[in-house]
Amino acid sequence: LGLVTAQxxxxxxxxxxxxxxxxxxxxxxxMGSTWLDDIVRDAAPALRTLAGGGKVYHVSPTQFAFLAPLxxxxxxxxxxxxxxxxxxxxxxxxxxxxxxxxxxxxxxxxQDAPLDVLRNxxxxxxxxxxxxxxxxxxxxxxxxxxxxxxxLISELGRALAQPGELHLAFQPKVSLLDGSCVGVExxxxxxxxxxxxxGPGDFMPIIESTSLARATTEWVLGAALRxxxxxxxxxVALQVAVNVSAVNLEEPDxxxxxxxxxxxxxxxxxxxxxxxxxxxxxxxxKAAHDTMTRxxxxxxxxxxxxxxxxYSSLSYLQDMPAEVVKIDQSFVRGMEQDExxxxxxxxxxKLSHDLGHRVVAEGVETGExxxxxxxxxxxxxxxxxxxxxxxxxxxxxxxxxR
Numbered sequence: 001l002g003l004v005t006a007q008x009x010x011x012x013x014x015x016x017x018x019x020x021x022x023x024x025x026x027x028x029x030x031m032g033s034t035w036l037d038d039i040v041r042d043a044a045p046a047l048r049t050l051a052g053g054g055k056v057y058h059v060s061p062t063q064f065a066f067l068a069p070l071x072x073x074x075x076x077x078x079x080x081x082x083x084x085x086x087x088x089x090x091x092x093x094x095x096x097x098x099x100x101x102x103x104x105x106x107x108x109x110x111q112d113a114p115l116d117v118l119r120n121x122x123x124x125x126x127x128x129x130x131x132x133x134x135x136x137x138x139x140x141x142x143x144x145x146x147x148x149x150x151x152l153i154s155e156l157g158r159a160l161a162q163p164g165e166l167h168l169a170f171q172p173k174v175s176l177l178d179g180s181c182v183g184v185e186x187x188x189x190x191x192x193x194x195x196x197x198x199g200p201g202d203f204m205p206i207i208e209s210t211s212l213a214r215a216t217t218e219w220v221l222g223a224a225l226r227x228x229x230x231x232x233x234x235x236v237a238l239q240v241a242v243n244v245s246a247v248n249l250e251e252p253d254x255x256x257x258x259x260x261x262x263x264x265x266x267x268x269x270x271x272x273x274x275x276x277x278x279x280x281x282x283x284x285x286k287a288a289h290d291t292m293t294r295x296x297x298x299x300x301x302x303x304x305x306x307x308x309x310x311y312s313s314l315s316y317l318q319d320m321p322a323e324v325v326k327i328d329q330s331f332v333r334g335m336e337q338d339e340x341x342x343x344x345x346x347x348x349x350k351l352s353h354d355l356g357h358r359v360v361a362e363g364v365e366t367g368e369x370x371x372x373x374x375x376x377x378x379x380x381x382x383x384x385x386x387x388x389x390x391x392x393x394x395x396x397x398x399x400x401x402r
Contacts, residue, residue: 012068012077013105014050015121017097018043019062020129029099039098050080065121074106074137081135086240101128105138115174117319145247153210159190160215166190168223169389172398173241173360173382176374180397181399183239183273187384187389188216214246221261225272229265229391236399241273242304246280250287255294269299273324277306281320289320296321303360308348317355327361329383335372346376353377 018039019027020141027035040058047056052069059065068077081102103124107117115230120138124144128136159165170184190198207216216386220243228240248254262269274295281288296334303324304317308331329349334341338399345361361373364383387398 005041011107011333012074013107013117013121014066014067014077014081015059015070015103015105015125016043016047016081017062017101017103017128018064023098023377024062025031027272040134046084050077050084058175063110063120063291068260074104078104094099099129099134101125101131101134101136102129103136103138108170111213123400125268132287149206152198152206153212155192156203156207156212156216159192160212160219165192166219166223167391168220168227169391170227170240170395171336171382172387172395173384175382176378176381179402181238181379181402183241184395185389187241188220192353206344208247213245213249217242217244217248218257219255221258225261225265225267228271229267230272230392232267235273236255236396239273239301241275243275243305244280245276245361246288249276250284250395251291255291255298258295259298270301275301275305275326278304278309290303293321296323301313304357306362316358319351323358324360325357326360326362326382327378332361332363332369332373332383333365336366337371342372342376345373345378349376349378 015366026037039062043064044056048054051066054066055067056066057062059169078217081104103121103126105117105120105124107120112120120143122137124138126146127139127142128134130136139267147259167189167219168186169189170186172181173183173185175182188204190203192198206211224240224242228238231238244254251257258272258274259269262272276288276292281292297304301324302320302322303326304320304322305326306328307325307327325348328343331345331348331399335345343375344374349359359377359381360382361369362368362381363377364373364381366385370381370385387395390398
């Protein structure tokens, strides 16, 4: 790359992955290192042809990079690579099908440093894993999104280790029978010293896929229990709900950490509710079931969050030791306008009640929806109609005004 850019030649660069990291790991376990040697040897002639007879560089165990022949258009090279990808995916090697992918980069001579070109190649190759065709051209916009994600991960890790940036907001849950506040949900909020408030929609989705899941839940749980103990000392008896991730349910010591935290703050287990989504429960159902069972046996309340949006069968409602089902806001908000949505929510409520679960509706924003839920037999509601997520002091004022 250094020689090419110095010569002033416009170029296309390609990074070819013969298998995903997961496929490489599985194949090496089953067939050993000779499988890797074989697929590299078999792919080399075709890659040399695609490179126009030029050099092909072996940059990692299953990845090769080359510069396209001068004058070859992006469209033409993409077509050639797509044909090769189709053949390769259909045949596999040694009875083991792989998912080859290609990342392409157009670089401007004299403007892009060689290391930047190589980094962009890796970015495009990573994006190609999510492309149906298996091929992706480098996108500066997508790359900027990855950089932002990396920044969020780094900054959140730092924020977890020092006080001042993270805090909890509490959203009330209200009984639809008498309008009393029966509990609150603890929601993590982040105010960055330079970037200002960062919305949970920006940082929460990345927590599940990183090592921050354990530390984040530990921080939220600790802060929620401290606040709960402070409220109880003031004579305010509330149940606090905390969201947990799939990673937490797979941690062998998660149950013990939760119960130890309750004991450390002198709190009864029943004042804590742990909310988990259908998707989290279904990632490793046995581990999730075992963890939930131990928590429930310890007195902690279990709630299934965002009910209706997951991909699991309804059988888990019967098997999982959950006390509460929370109907996702996407259904609740459509009740006013759509008769079928109202029928669906009513069915969810009846099914949950028949199986012994209490039902909470999320995302209630109008009195009309609250009335529809009350008529359908829903037990509790949560949403902006009753109160936005608020700081402890604001929640105290909200409670005093009711």
